[in-house]
Amino acid sequence: MIYFTTSNRQIAAALRHRLGLKAAPPSLPFPLYEREGALLCLSGPDPLDIASGVSALLAARPGGKNLLLISLEEGIPLESGRCPREWTLCTGFCGKDGRPWYPDILAAHPFFEGGAAWEAPDQTAYWLFRDPGAWALVRAASHFLAPHQILCLRCAGLEEGLAKEPFRRLTDWCLQADRLLCQRTPVLTDREEETIRQLAGSMFLSHTMTLQLRQLLIYQKLSRGSLEEGLSGFLEQLKMEPCQNKREGKTAFEQLRQHILL
Amino acid sequence: MNSSGSISYCKPFSHIYIEERAAAFPACARILERYPDAARIPIRHYKDLFNRPRQDWAMQKQSPQLILAVKEGRLVYPGAPVCQSFGSQYFYYTSSVMNCLYDCEYCYLQGMYPSANLTVFVNLEDIFRETEQLLSRHPVYLSVSYDTDLLALEGLTGYLEQWCRFTAKHPSLTIEVRTKGANIAALRSLPSCDRVIFAWTLSPETVIRRFEHRTPSLAARLAAARAAKEAGFSLRLCFDPLILTADFQTEAEPFVRRVFQEISPDMVRDASIGVFRISGSYLNAMRKNRPDSAAVQYPYENDSGVCHYGKARSARMTELYRSLLARYLPREQIFLWEENRKEENGWKP
Numbered sequence A: 001m002i003y004f005t006t007s008n009r010q011i012a013a014a015l016r017h018r019l020g021l022k023a024a025p026p027s028l029p030f031p032l033y034e035r036e037g038a039l040l041c042l043s044g045p046d047p048l049d050i051a052s053g054v055s056a057l058l059a060a061r062p063g064g065k066n067l068l069l070i071s072l073e074e075g076i077p078l079e080s081g082r083c084p085r086e087w088t089l090c091t092g093f094c095g096k097d098g099r100p101w102y103p104d105i106l107a108a109h110p111f112f113e114g115g116a117a118w119e120a121p122d123q124t125a126y127w128l129f130r131d132p133g134a135w136a137l138v139r140a141a142s143h144f145l146a147p148h149q150i151l152c153l154r155c156a157g158l159e160e161g162l163a164k165e166p167f168r169r170l171t172d173w174c175l176q177a178d179r180l181l182c183q184r185t186p187v188l189t190d191r192e193e194e195t196i197r198q199l200a201g202s203m204f205l206s207h208t209m210t211l212q213l214r215q216l217l218i219y220q221k222l223s224r225g226s227l228e229e230g231l232s233g234f235l236e237q238l239k240m241e242p243c244q245n246k247r248e249g250k251t252a253f254e255q256l257r258q259h260i261l262l
Numbered sequence B: 001m002n003s004s005g006s007i008s009y010c011k012p013f014s015h016i017y018i019e020e021r022a023a024a025f026p027a028c029a030r031i032l033e034r035y036p037d038a039a040r041i042p043i044r045h046y047k048d049l050f051n052r053p054r055q056d057w058a059m060q061k062q063s064p065q066l067i068l069a070v071k072e073g074r075l076v077y078p079g080a081p082v083c084q085s086f087g088s089q090y091f092y093y094t095s096s097v098m099n100c101l102y103d104c105e106y107c108y109l110q111g112m113y114p115s116a117n118l119t120v121f122v123n124l125e126d127i128f129r130e131t132e133q134l135l136s137r138h139p140v141y142l143s144v145s146y147d148t149d150l151l152a153l154e155g156l157t158g159y160l161e162q163w164c165r166f167t168a169k170h171p172s173l174t175i176e177v178r179t180k181g182a183n184i185a186a187l188r189s190l191p192s193c194d195r196v197i198f199a200w201t202l203s204p205e206t207v208i209r210r211f212e213h214r215t216p217s218l219a220a221r222l223a224a225a226r227a228a229k230e231a232g233f234s235l236r237l238c239f240d241p242l243i244l245t246a247d248f249q250t251e252a253e254p255f256v257r258r259v260f261q262e263i264s265p266d267m268v269r270d271a272s273i274g275v276f277r278i279s280g281s282y283l284n285a286m287r288k289n290r291p292d293s294a295a296v297q298y299p300y301e302n303d304s305g306v307c308h309y310g311k312a313r314s315a316r317m318t319e320l321y322r323s324l325l326a327r328y329l330p331r332e333q334i335f336l337w338e339e340n341r342k343e344e345n346g347w348k349p
């Protein structure tokens, strides 16, 4: 799942057009546009609007580890002429008080790189953009997401950046990055989770023992490839013929442990 | 993007984060020279990056980045109770590097550190100074490749060469270099000293392939171990951690036989055996980081904060290896990590 955020109407319009995003029913104080697997939040331009927009979005629609958040904005150069007029990936941020924050740049990319600061903390050529909004966004988003899930791209020359080819390259890369970084499958399927619930019921297991059963069966699946492999129908039989009482359940659980652990 | 239109991870060390103070150290310049194309990002303090909340260890391992920093505070620590001290009274360890190029699924570093990024401390001289202070009071046995694999990193840091020189100059210092590495060229170029003990962690090939990602093969490790001995270093073989697999029993004997076919027993100073064990709090973090690793997701028994395979099972695993090693080495050269040692060492979970 990929969430884009911007406060720039031109960028929002280009994204909606390129990704075929449709207006979503109002649920947040900011307009949302979406399609399957992608969403755009159009916030106000003030750092407070940006921070509250992203916090509200991530609280209302948490994506866990399977979410990539990408902020796209026009870049305001710290020193005129120093910024490239192409899309630039921000590799570091600096707040008003000099506090830094860094994303993990894990996916190979074709963009320029540089820092975005509330105010430039030093004179090094590293700091490219004056961007209080970026600082507000990363601080808010970092309460919800891992550092590799938060990316900010800035473009000092929107006319060039929103031209068909550069913008297609940008959005293609964003979707690929989402696929590379944020699409994971859990070890247990929903059906297997349901099987564990049923087995726990069949064996009268307490909450703590249910957690132990789950750990045991995760190991079973990882070491043998499936929940059933090598257990000669033990689980099926337990589901069909539940134990009569807690004591029987405890004995069955111990048998299962002996079967699974080498 | 590649030809199929999908993108790949950044190359390791495509981004180097440089602490302001670190830039002045020669080691910093030396390391940067090796990566002329890396993006250089200035940072105030390595902890601003290394200690960020909610980092994803497994993802960072796909594309580890490099941090160059200055280590402060205490630099040399007394050995931890879960580690073997090989009978040394003054057992210490130090970390000039945090994290490792290799990617072992069972590695405790993923439970200990919030980040998988490699942090190299460029002020090795300060560690030398603190070691000299200890040496002025008593002999020192120092493990220098503790939270990393220095042999694997020798091409990057050159720290082993400096440690070997330093050890050769200090007769009451013995150092241990734990490794799974196979950099024979580096080993041959190091100043030789028999108080430098290279300790190779050895595992059956199936365990290496399944759990010790990016590490050299058993054959390569054994060749490197032989080269180290031939170059004048002391040699320790570590059958630690022993990892329980379906083939544990059947592959132990051929594995140990193969080791001693390649390494003559008289080349070996000593050997250690230890079953996998880990602190409960590290294991919790590791399970989040490695949801799909059978080595990490095994339902370990938690015994006063230390998780292990269970006393009886661990004892059987240890005994199997002890009896196999006893065919080649005298008893006093075989060190066992045993559960009850944690009490002797004042283990506090």
Ligand code: SF4
Pocket: B099, B100, B101, B102, B103, B104, B106, B107, B108, B109, B146, B147, B148, B149, B180
């Ligand atoms: S070689 Fe050692 S330090 Fe490196 S990943 Fe493996 S267990 Fe961890």
